[in-house]
């Protein structure tokens with residue numbers, strides 16, 4: 262009977278990234294996945310690497326910054342190994358945090374309205390109509406006024422954040438390929454029901470079809486982590502609906518954004534975040550609008566009215582999107598935890614580890630999670646202090 266050094270439960274971005282790192286440490290790895298790799302939250306995610314966001318809890322900030330800094334190297338390795346692009350974009354984020362809210366991250370920079378117009382013309386709403394309405398009887402020609410855009414009026418001053426974003430679906434495909442190339446074993450279509458123990462230590466897993474044995478087991482089962490016996494690692498599903506739009510016309514004939522020269526596939530260049538909606542452009546011309554945050558159990562259905570609301574909110578911030586059509590919509594389940602911080606480290610059962618609960622940031626936090634967890638599992642000192650993320654905080 263084959264024995265592995267480590268069994269990873271769940272082939273999302275966390276499990277796959279960890280599998281690669283463990284191979285770097287010359288450990289044999291089996292990933293057990295109940296469906297197909299990277300088909301759940303990882304497939305549904307937007308892919309923002311939002312380490313400059315003021316909503317990041319202070320305790321998570323060093324982790325977020327470390328992971329964001331690791332991204333170019335992480336992606337470079339996966340792309341070279343797999344031969345697949347992950348569409349890592351380094352253009353930056355334009356963010357509106359609402360009046361009275363400012364980012365505290367040292368890298369955040371406030372933008373003037375002129376800078377905003379130059380960086381992202383799609384967000385600027387020209388106001389000549391407004392001026393003629395205000396002064397319908399003016400006899401002398403009116404000067405051309407530039408007034409703040411609707412986005413600025415609605416959501417406070419704009420900020421530039423030097424953040425990256427990635428295409429999580431492409432990342433998931435590339436990670437899976439890279440893992441297979443690096444001799445990670447997979448058992449797909451196998452749901453882990455229970456972690457097996459002997460003399461109080463984890464020694465394998467039981468699935469619906471078989472049992473597999475290993476010296477250590479890691480629960481990377483995302484929103485489903487709590488279902489695996491014998492410990493309830495306390496994750497919960499937090500539903501997010503999202504919509505993808507594409508230009509109605511081919512990129513070469515797509516409308517030109519006034520005074521910008523930007524066409525079709527570059528309708529919007531930056532990630533744009535407002536309190537109500539975020540917009541994520543991909544290099545192939547797709548534009549994602551997201552996302553809801555819902556407590557809806559394991560329900561992954563989309564609601565047409567919610568999808569329309571997301572689209573309308575996107576149009577409001579970037580009216581250029583009126584020349585797009587809805588291409589696709591989906592919902593995914595983020596792995597939330599009781600305090601919405603990750604759950605990382607060894608559990609109460611020796612040799613049984615958890616790496617889950619990454620909530621809204623699992624794509625961003627994957628490289629640092631993989632490095633730190635691989636170090637912990639192989640008996641090294643993790644480069645980040647994992648103590649604040651221990652599952653013992655819920656005991």
Ligand SMILES: Cc1cc2nc3c(=O)[nH]c(=O)nc-3n(C[C@H](O)[C@H](O)[C@H](O)COP(=O)(O)OP(=O)(O)OC[C@H]3O[C@@H](n4cnc5c(N)ncnc54)[C@H](O)[C@@H]3O)c2cc1C
Nearest residue numbers: 271273275295302303307308309453483501622623624625
């Ligand atoms: C709409 C939306 C937008 C998001 N946007 C972003 C973003 O912009 N940036 C960001 O950083 N994060 C974002 N996230 C969050 C991110 O997607 C998650 O934090 C991340 O994908 C979690 O990865 P994971 O590997 O833990 O979970 P998952 O990707 O869900 O993977 C868990 C895997 O475990 C498998 N599994 C579960 N139970 C079992 C079992 N018993 N046996 C075997 N296999 C099992 C599942 O099938 C699944 O493949 C978003 C999420 C959503 C839903």
